[in-house]
Amino acid sequence: MSGVFFRTVSAAFISLAVLGVSALQACEPTWHNQVSVEQGALSLNDGKHAFTVNAEGKLYFGVHRVALNAEQQQVLLDYHQLMVADLTQASPVSASSEMNADLCQKIAKRQQQEQHIQSIIPALKAWRSVTL
Numbered sequence: 536m537s538g539v540f541f542r543t544v545s546a547a548f549i550s551l552a553v554l555g556v557s558a559l560q561a562c563e564p565t566w567h568n569q570v571s572v573e574q575g576a577l578s579l580n581d582g583k584h585a586f587t588v589n590a591e592g593k594l595y596f597g598v599h600r601v602a603l604n605a606e607q608q609q610v611l612l613d614y615h616q617l618m619v620a621d622l623t624q625a626s627p628v629s630a631s632s633e634m635n636a637d638l639c640q641k642i643a644k645r646q647q648q649e650q651h652i653q654s655i656i657p658a659l660k661a662w663r664s665v666t667l
Contacts, residue, residue: 562635562636562638562639562642562667563667564638564639564642564665564666564667565665565666565667566664566665567581567663567664567665567666568580568581568582568662568663568664569581569582570618570622570664571622572618572619572622572623575589575590575619576588576589576590577589577614577615577618577619579659579662579664581661581662584596585597586601586658586659586662588611588614588615589615590615591608591612592608592609592610592611592612592613592614592615593608593611594607594608594611594656594658594659596658601656601658603656606655607655607656610648610651610652610655610656611652611656613648614648614649614652617644617645617648618645618664621641621645639667642665642667643667645664645665646663646665646666646667649662649663649664
């Protein structure tokens with residue numbers, strides 16, 4: 536009985552591993568809008584509007600500061616830190632599943648933060664840099 540159980544569990548783990556690799560290979564991001572880091576500020580451009588988020592989480596539309604409450608500013612501060620880390624890390628492009636998994640996890644986290652930003656900051660309700 537224990538041998539059958541072990542083989543069944545092993546087969547299940549192998550199946551999950553194969554499915555996991557297939558799912559990771561299916562991770563194909565679609566990039567939207569323009570994002571860059573210039574002198575520590577995060578520049579967001581959706582083709583119609585250009586916004587800047589500085590290192591303190593303050594949002595600017597052109598040269599005009601957008602009034603934010605503490606929660607909105609904290610969300611943008613977190614987003615700024617995530618994006619600066621992502622954009623300044625030079626990592627070689629690789630076809631390995633480990634690199635793909637790392638990229639897909641970063642994209643999923645970015646996408647989650649952008650959805651939160653969209654829900655609480657009206658000026659950025661259409662902002663997204665990437666979708667899966």
